[in-house]
Amino acid sequence: MEFVVGEDGLMTERSIQELASWYTDGGPDQESFEAHLLLLRAYNMLVTSAQRGRRATLTRERFSLLRLLYRHPSRRMLMGELSRALEVSPASITKLAHGLTRLNLVQRLPDAQDKRRTWIELTPEGSRLAEESLPGARQLTRARWQGLTREEKRMLSHLLSKLIFSLQSSAADERMRALREEAASQMGVAPRK
Numbered sequence: 001m002e003f004v005v006g007e008d009g010l011m012t013e014r015s016i017q018e019l020a021s022w023y024t025d026g027g028p029d030q031e032s033f034e035a036h037l038l039l040l041r042a043y044n045m046l047v048t049s050a051q052r053g054r055r056a057t058l059t060r061e062r063f064s065l066l067r068l069l070y071r072h073p074s075r076r077m078l079m080g081e082l083s084r085a086l087e088v089s090p091a092s093i094t095k096l097a098h099g100l101t102r103l104n105l106v107q108r109l110p111d112a113q114d115k116r117r118t119w120i121e122l123t124p125e126g127s128r129l130a131e132e133s134l135p136g137a138r139q140l141t142r143a144r145w146q147g148l149t150r151e152e153k154r155m156l157s158h159l160l161s162k163l164i165f166s167l168q169s170s171a172a173d174e175r176m177r178a179l180r181e182e183a184a185s186q187m188g189v190a191p192r193k
Contacts, residue, residue: 001013001014001015002014002015004017012034012038013038013041016034016037016038016041017034019033019037020033020034020037046144047060049140049144050140058129058133061086061088061092061096062096062099062100062105063133064086065082065086065093065096065097065100065106065120066100066105066106066122066126066129066130066133067130068082068085068086069082069106069120069121069122069126069130070122070126070127070130070131075121075122075127076109076119076120076121076122077119077120078111078117078118078119078120079093079094079097079117079118079119079120080117082097082120093120097120100120100126103125104123104125104126105122105123105125105126105129106120106121106122106123106126107120107121107123108120108121109121
């Protein structure tokens with residue numbers, strides 16, 4: 001990777017800049033593509049380096065589930081709560097819980113009042129592993145982000161929050177448009193614009 005500083009004093013990566021230019025023929029969306037491609041590359045690098053810092057049996061997904069349980073006051077949560085918190089399907093939670101149960105890091109418990117609900121509870125071994133993982137996670141994160149000032153990190157957090165908000169707003173707008181079209185179709189009228 002070759003990093004360059006533009007006339008505006010801002011840094012970018014040359015091959016990403018060239019790829020973004022190719023996608024847009026040098027048009028007005030070049031910055032969007034460049035930001036998108038750089039964000040994907042940074043994400044992939046962060047995930048790869050995080051995986052190297054964990055035990056082989058503890059994937060990012062498994063660690064995320066353990067972390068959620070560890071932080072919860074009762075160290076247990078319903079499978080549906082875990083699914084929503086991790087933004088994954090219930091089937092994914094079932095698979096994760098199964099793997100962690102085999103490792104004796106969590107246990108599955110039926111709900112006393114509603115047999116359709118299942119609790120996932122951290123075992124003492126799971127708590128111990130979560131506690132042992134914290135110092136390493138702190139150290140790795142600190143090392144990964146040492147090249148940015150506090151103000152730059154705050155600005156990046158602000159910009160990523162704006163991006164997430166924009167993505168959520170776009171998804172909500174698209175869903176509302178689809179619902180209006182579906183309703184109009186069922187009523188036999190032209191959809192509103």
